[in-house]
Amino acid sequence: MEGNIEESIDEKAEKETINYDDFISLRKFKNNAEFLYDIFGSGITKKISIYVQSVNCDKYTILEAKHIQIIQSNHPVKVKLYIGPSSEFNLKLRKAMNPGFEPYLTVNFLDLWIKKTDAEKVITTSPLSLAIPSPTEKNTMLKLILGMAMAAYQYNPLSTRNSATGNNKGSIKHELEKIGLKIDEDTIRKYLEEAKEIYKKELKKDSRKIFLD
Secondary structure (H helix, E strand, O other): OEEEEEEEEEOOOOEEEOOOOOEEEHHHHOOOHHHHHHHHHHHHOOOOOOEEEOOOOOEEEEOOHHHHHHHHHOOOOEEEEEEEOOOHHHHHHHHHHOOOOOOEEEEOHHHEEEEHHHHHHHHHHOHHHOOOOOHHHHHHHHHHHHHHHHHHHOOOOOOOOOHHHOOOOOOHHHHHHHOOOOOOHHHHHHHHHHHHHHHHHHEOOOOOOEOOO
16 A cells, blocks of 8 residues: 655665664564554654665665654555655656666555664563563463462352452452552452453362363
8 A cells, every 4th residue: 555645855864784684674563563653652752763775775764753753654554755855857867877766765664674772672661562461371370360369368269259359358459468569359350250261161160179281
């Protein structure tokens, strides 16, 4: 998909030759919207540099904040970034030397590059880019929560009433508060209910135990 957004890139903009071992394409993060949001934000505020391949294929141009904003706001539509300013004479000369030459780049975030060190910087400094647990990891954590509630707090997943999930002495909330960990009872019930739903087939009706894989 291509848009008709037109924005010029100064021909004298900062360029450098890329060592592919030091750089990474944003294409790798196409399924991580939160990370891309952080990357664009860091590029706009000039905390990191975002690059696009220049007309000379061995060189890469550092985008200005306005270019990054245009690409971000039109995502995933490709936008035209014109290489300029150029006189009509220079354009005719370039086309004469290279009939396939076009004075613009048509790009979206998939065509952009960043340094690997900058990617690591964004990952470690932004809470939005922390890794989200996979479904398997989340289910394992829920199983652990359920098992510990049953083993340590006499939580009965087969009962509709549980003192373990209340605000009373000996409850999960009460015992956690004693060691400085504050979690409200609604949150505790929420995760235990979610765990029960996932592992209800593994619960024995004649006991309070759960079969652990």
